[in-house]
Amino acid sequence: MAEFATISPKRMALRRFLSHKAAVGSCVLLAIMVLAVILSPITTRYGVNEQVRKPPNTFLPPQKLAWFGTDEIGRDMYSRLIYGIRVSLVIGLFTALISTLVGCVVGAVAGFRGGRFDDVVMRVTDLFLAFPFLVALLVIRNTIGSIGWLTAIIGDKSSARFVVFLLSIFGWMGVARIVRGQILALKEREFIEAARAVGATRRYIVRTHLLPNSIGPIMVALSFAVVGAITAESTLAFFGYGPQAGDGATSLGILVGAAKGAVQSGYWWIAVFPCFSLVLISLAINFIGDALRDATDPRLDRGES
Amino acid sequence: MLRFAIRRIVWAVPTLILVTFLVYIALRLGTDPLQSYLRTNPRATRVKIAQYKAVNGLSSNYVLGYFHWLKNFVTFNWPRSIKGSREVWPALKDSLVNTIRLGSLATFLGVIIGLLVGMFAALKPGSRRDVTVSTAAFLGISIPPYITAVLFQLLFAVYWSRWFGSTLFPTSGVYPPGHTGFDLFLMLKHMALPTIVVSIQIVAVYSRYMRSSLLDVLNSDFMRTARSKGISERQILFKHGVRNALIPVVTIAALDIGSIIGGLIISENIFDYPGMGVYFLSAFATGDFPLLMPWMVLVVASTLLFNLVADVSYAFLDPRIRLG
Amino acid sequence: MNELVLSIRDLRVTFETPLGPLEAVRGVDLDVHAGEMMGVVGESGSGKSVTFLAAMGLLPHQAKVSGSVMLNGQEMLGASNKVLRNMRGGLMSMIFQDPLSALNPVHRIGDQIVEMLKAHQPKMSDKDAAKRAVELLDIVGIPQAAERAHQYPHEFSGGMRQRVVIAIAIANNPKVLIADEPTTALDVTVQAQILEVIERVQKSFGTAVVLITHDLGVIARVADRVNVMYAGRNVEKGGIDSLFDHPSHPYTRGLLASLPHEGVERLTPITGFPPNMLIPPPGCGFAPRCSHSTDACSVSLPPLRTFGDLESACIRAEELVVKARLS
Numbered sequence: 001m002a003e004f005a006t007i008s009p010k011r012m013a014l015r016r017f018l019s020h021k022a023a024v025g026s027c028v029l030l031a032i033m034v035l036a037v038i039l040s041p042i043t044t045r046y047g048v049n050e051q052v053r054k055p056p057n058t059f060l061p062p063q064k065l066a067w068f069g070t071d072e073i074g075r076d077m078y079s080r081l082i083y084g085i086r087v088s089l090v091i092g093l094f095t096a097l098i099s100t101l102v103g104c105v106v107g108a109v110a111g112f113r114g115g116r117f118d119d120v121v122m123r124v125t126d127l128f129l130a131f132p133f134l135v136a137l138l139v140i141r142n143t144i145g146s147i148g149w150l151t152a153i154i155g156d157k158s159s160a161r162f163v164v165f166l167l168s169i170f171g172w173m174g175v176a177r178i179v180r181g182q183i184l185a186l187k188e189r190e191f192i193e194a195a196r197a198v199g200a201t202r203r204y205i206v207r208t209h210l211l212p213n214s215i216g217p218i219m220v221a222l223s224f225a226v227v228g229a230i231t232a233e234s235t236l237a238f239f240g241y242g243p244q245a246g247d248g249a250t251s252l253g254i255l256v257g258a259a260k261g262a263v264q265s266g267y268w269w270i271a272v273f274p275c276f277s278l279v280l281i282s283l284a285i286n287f288i289g290d291a292l293r294d295a296t297d298p299r300l301d302r303g304e305s
Numbered sequence: 306m307l308r309f310a311i312r313r314i315v316w317a318v319p320t321l322i323l324v325t326f327l328v329y330i331a332l333r334l335g336t337d338p339l340q341s342y343l344r345t346n347p348r349a350t351r352v353k354i355a356q357y358k359a360v361n362g363l364s365s366n367y368v369l370g371y372f373h374w375l376k377n378f379v380t381f382n383w384p385r386s387i388k389g390s391r392e393v394w395p396a397l398k399d400s401l402v403n404t405i406r407l408g409s410l411a412t413f414l415g416v417i418i419g420l421l422v423g424m425f426a427a428l429k430p431g432s433r434r435d436v437t438v439s440t441a442a443f444l445g446i447s448i449p450p451y452i453t454a455v456l457f458q459l460l461f462a463v464y465w466s467r468w469f470g471s472t473l474f475p476t477s478g479v480y481p482p483g484h485t486g487f488d489l490f491l492m493l494k495h496m497a498l499p500t501i502v503v504s505i506q507i508v509a510v511y512s513r514y515m516r517s518s519l520l521d522v523l524n525s526d527f528m529r530t531a532r533s534k535g536i537s538e539r540q541i542l543f544k545h546g547v548r549n550a551l552i553p554v555v556t557i558a559a560l561d562i563g564s565i566i567g568g569l570i571i572s573e574n575i576f577d578y579p580g581m582g583v584y585f586l587s588a589f590a591t592g593d594f595p596l597l598m599p600w601m602v603l604v605v606a607s608t609l610l611f612n613l614v615a616d617v618s619y620a621f622l623d624p625r626i627r628l629g
Numbered sequence: 630m631n632e633l634v635l636s637i638r639d640l641r642v643t644f645e646t647p648l649g650p651l652e653a654v655r656g657v658d659l660d661v662h663a664g665e666m667m668g669v670v671g672e673s674g675s676g677k678s679v680t681f682l683a684a685m686g687l688l689p690h691q692a693k694v695s696g697s698v699m700l701n702g703q704e705m706l707g708a709s710n711k712v713l714r715n716m717r718g719g720l721m722s723m724i725f726q727d728p729l730s731a732l733n734p735v736h737r738i739g740d741q742i743v744e745m746l747k748a749h750q751p752k753m754s755d756k757d758a759a760k761r762a763v764e765l766l767d768i769v770g771i772p773q774a775a776e777r778a779h780q781y782p783h784e785f786s787g788g789m790r791q792r793v794v795i796a797i798a799i800a801n802n803p804k805v806l807i808a809d810e811p812t813t814a815l816d817v818t819v820q821a822q823i824l825e826v827i828e829r830v831q832k833s834f835g836t837a838v839v840l841i842t843h844d845l846g847v848i849a850r851v852a853d854r855v856n857v858m859y860a861g862r863n864v865e866k867g868g869i870d871s872l873f874d875h876p877s878h879p880y881t882r883g884l885l886a887s888l889p890h891e892g893v894e895r896l897t898p899i900t901g902f903p904p905n906m907l908i909p910p911p912g913c914g915f916a917p918r919c920s921h922s923t924d925a926c927s928v929s930l931p932p933l934r935t936f937g938d939l940e941s942a943c944i945r946a947e948e949l950v951v952k953a954r955l956s
Contacts, residue, residue, distance in 0.1 A: 527734070535714040536748040
């Protein structure tokens with residue numbers, strides 16, 4: 001006599017996630033990248049500002065000396081790419097973490113309490129998100145950058161910390177909306193009503209019932225926040241407004257930005273490798289986010305009737 | 306519903322004032338209009354400087370300064386650009402027209418193609434065509450628009466002419482330099498590349514929205530009821546399926562369209578297309594306050610307007626919102 | 630008895646699932662006569678809904694359906710789309726459990742009825758259709774029908790919505806109305822009202838009604854004949870009085886025994902769980918839970934055998950009936 005196998009929702013979600021081959025492949029790819037970045041003393045072949053050899057060393061096509069060729073100062077593109085990815089990944093990750101944290105709090109409060117606070121938050125985020133992104137980004141960048149005491153804390157306009165702060169200001173809104181939506185949907189469910197009926201405090205309900213059940217959408221929001229941040233950073237850098245630390249430090253965005261000029265002159269390797277990496281990372285995280293969304297969709301837990 | 310719309314319009318005016326006030330503060334802090342003016346006009350006399358400050362509302366009190374500026378703005382007493390004292394409106398008008406041309410063409414094409422493609426995919430979920438569409442859309446949204454723009458520029462500007470000896474699609478401007486008058490064919494030729502690049506993003510995004518929305522709807526109970534009525538498949542699909550699936554999509558579309566005016570910056574910049582985006586970038590780079598403020602007002606107004614349109618269309622399409 | 634309107638023979642439905650084939654219906658035979666109210670009883674997962682969804686042709690592609698479904702003498706399984714569309718809403722209608730999600734939220738109620746009318750009576754003018762729609766709302770007991778026809782589904786209460794659903798279903802005077810758990814999602818007080826509407830429709834229009842439910846109390850109230858299903862098969866069929874008086878299948882007896890009735894202090898549920906249809910049991914599906922089962926029961930599927938006006942799929946039916954009569 002067959003019994004009913006019981007699987008916890010978490011394992012079901014994991015199983016569903018693993019069935020998305022693209023997402024699994026993306027995880028592997030990202031893991032390799034992250035590893036390559038962490039082990040950068042070993043994986044890079046030259047320093048970030050180091051020339052591959054004495055001149056002539058500029059604009060060398062890919063060869064044994066420099067796997068991805070060299071740039072206009074003779075630096076190894078391969079190594080710079082790894083350093084650049086490191087910077088961009090870090091910026092993306094930190095931005096996403098801060099955005100998600102702030103977004104969760106605001107979204108949970110807005111969704112749970114409703115009322116004026118919720119209205120105000122929704123209106124503000126609505127307007128902000130509808131406003132042309134790059135314009136808002138640039139204007140706010142300049143505005144914050146001129147507030148003396150703020151830059152003293154988070155760094156100058158061209159520092160990575162500043163970029164993280166700036167992007168977080170935009171990032172939390174998307175997360176807040178997602179979390180709010182989820183809380184709203186859960187709030188009316190019977191198990192919340194039951195919890196209230198036995199006298200649970202609001203904070204308890206949020207902590208033990210609402211938030212754990214929102215982990216799915218939160219993780220999805222997090223992954224899309226990372227992609228968003230990386231893309232935004234690269235867009236900023238493309239126009240010359242990105243992080244510009246000295247000593248030749250670079251980010252993925254800066255490297256891609258150099259692609260514009262290089263293309264006309266036929267130095268394809270300066271454009272192809274950074275662009276390819278950016279697209280790959282973007283795709284990979286998008287795949288993962290998509291698969292996460294499918295995996296944690298509560299509607300899919302309905303069984304065969 | 307009229308009352309709903311009127312109430313929103315009435316709210317829009319103070320919102321407009323508030324937001325432009327914030328923009329005013331942001332620009333004053335961020336671009337330092339006075340410094341920018343001095344930088345561009347190093348030999349300006351004290352009289353001229355005072356004039357500049359006055360007409361732009363750049364007094365030390367921000368609130369007073371704002372109202373000063375506002376007064377000048379609404380009486381069409383617009384200050385001139387810091388560079389060569391050009392008049393603002395002609396340049397702004399041209400940019401606006403160009404961007405509207407590009408934006409509406411790209412959006413129109415993009416949304417329609419995107420919706421159709423999304424429908425196409427949702428009708429046979431999991432099939433080969435669905436997978437193809439979904440993957441393509443995925444790629445479309447994962448590749449940042451400036452990369453596709455550069456790619457296209459590379460392809461058509463550099464390599465095409467290398468291979469074929471002539472340019473198929475020009476890669477910059479609205480008309481070839483020195484051209485005067487209105488020539489539709491030439492204009493379309495110049496708009497082709499930026500339109501394609503912008504449309505790609507739009508098609509990708511809307512096909513995904515439509516696909517997911519339609520799939521949701523197709524799986525709902527009322528579709529089963531519709532089928533059990535014995536009406537034709539086409540009626541089921543359009544009157545019931547698509548009609549319901551469009552609701553969230555249209556709302557998002559209305560919001561998206563609103564941001565078009567300032568949102569084509571990347572493509573305009575790469576293809577040297579003289580629209581609102583390029584106008585903004587160059588004005589911003591020089592800190593040209595007189596050029597920037599009217600631009601901002603236009604963009605904020607359009608954003609608010611389309612927010613309103615989105616809300617109204619949502620209420621119009623979904624009676625639960627209208628009456629509930 | 631009246632003529633046969635719906636005749637199902639050896640209906641089998643298998644779903645292709647990621648975990649393997651799931652046999653939801655394993656050989657169901659069923660007859661519905663004109664104007665009668667047939668109750669179909671069973672637990673969740675017994676296959677009662679799937680049987681009739683298959684008869685209407687409303688199952689998704691992944692479902693493999695075999696057997697025969699004769700409606701008014703015409704074979705429905707494998708029929709052309711045109712025939713099927715004619716049938717749905719014309720000869721046979723179905724109403725479902727949740728009235729809110731069954732109605733299209735963005736169309737007015739009146740329009741949804743008109744759509745049903747025009748689909749099968751295309752020559753009807755818009756004006757006539759609108760008039761008929763209001764009449765139908767009246768018949769099912771919606772007050773102020775003329776005004777309410779212009780409203781949207783969310784403006785109605787649950788019971789009212791279900792009445793609207795019934796109005797849509799009977800618009801074209803179908804020969805068979807299949808009601809799949811029509812009262813399960815409603816308040817107990819409203820349940821009685823809806824049953825009354827269904828009964829009224831049956832009596833005044835001569836529509837045969839198949840009432841699918843897991844609630845024996847509902848069946849007891851209105852049904853003429855009953856069909857008990859378990860694990861994808863019929864286990865007992867017959868007239869309602871005989872069934873309630875001397876049930877000849879242990880499952881039916883278990884169901885009746887588990888109903889609350891006077892003088893009983895503790896309820897007696899049927900122990901155990903229904904079988905997992907991914908691995909259908911070889912013999913009688915109920916055997917593992919049956920207190921009268923023998924080894925022979927699990928060997929092969931017992932066929933339906935007749936006793937008087939009952940049919941039972943239990944190999945020990947005779948003994949049990951005798952036992953029941955004695956006790």
